[in-house]
Amino acid sequence: MKFQAEIDVMPKKEILDPQGKAVTGSMKNLGLAEIQNVRIGKHISLEIEAETEEVAKAKTEEACKNLLANLIMESYTFKVVPA
Amino acid sequence: MKFQAEIDVMPKKEILDPQGKAVTGSMKNLGLAEIQNVRIGKHISLEIEAETEEVAKAKTEEACKNLLANLIMESYTFKVVPA
Numbered sequence: 001m002k003f004q005a006e007i008d009v010m011p012k013k014e015i016l017d018p019q020g021k022a023v024t025g026s027m028k029n030l031g032l033a034e035i036q037n038v039r040i041g042k043h044i045s046l047e048i049e050a051e052t053e054e055v056a057k058a059k060t061e062e063a064c065k066n067l068l069a070n071l072i073m074e075s076y077t078f079k080v081v082p083a
Numbered sequence: 084m085k086f087q088a089e090i091d092v093m094p095k096k097e098i099l100d101p102q103g104k105a106v107t108g109s110m111k112n113l114g115l116a117e118i119q120n121v122r123i124g125k126h127i128s129l130e131i132e133a134e135t136e137e138v139a140k141a142k143t144e145e146a147c148k149n150l151l152a153n154l155i156m157e158s159y160t161f162k163v164v165p166a
Contacts, residue, residue, distance in 0.1 A: 006091075008126045009126070010126060010128070020127075023127075023150065023151070024129075026150060027146065027150070030145075030146070030149055030150060032142060032145060032146055034131050034132045034133060034142055035129050035130070035131050035142065035146055036129070036130045036131075036132070037129060037130045038127060038128070038129040039127070039128045039129070040125060040126070040127050041125070041126045041127075041128075042123060042124070042125060042126060043091045043092070043093060043123070043124045043125060043126035044103075044106075044121060044122070044123050044124075045093070045121070045122050045124075046107075046118050046119070046120060046121040046122070047118070047119045047120045048117050048118050048119075049117045049119070050117060059115060059117055059118065062113075062115060063110065063113070063115055063118055066113055067106065067109060067110070067113060068106070
């Protein structure tokens with residue numbers, strides 16, 4: 001069975017996010033001063049061939065831990081749905 | 084009122100995603116050959132000060148169009164919820 005995973009990898013709250021800070025500053029120049037506290041991370045979508053949703057979730061977890069996220073600086077969340 | 088927007092900016096389907104292709108290849112080396120078709124984009128979270136959810140959504144749309152996404156190569160989706 002095929003599953004689709006949608007993963008967000010974000011810099012941890014304690015970590016300075018210079019890209020987000022720069023974009024927050026640019027919002028003001030664009031006339032969007034109401035926008036604050038921009039943080040920028042990665043969004044990853046992928047397909048998994050697995051027997052059950054549990055297996056697909058375990059595989060996604062493994063991919064996040066071993067490749068997609070740097071757990072020292074980033075945290076991840078994901079959703080797995082049947083494709 | 085404060086709202087929280089969660090935005091995904093992804094390369095369009097017709098556009099080659101070399102970073103995603105490279106990660107798809109690495110999955111095999113990690114023993115995760117079940118994972119295919121990896122695509123990598125950006126996830127952006129931000130806070131908006133607005134009167135209503137409609138205004139917050141309009142501001143988010145404006146930010147996406149004018150700064151966060153390159154509409155030639157990327158498409159975006161977002162959710163706005165009260166913070």
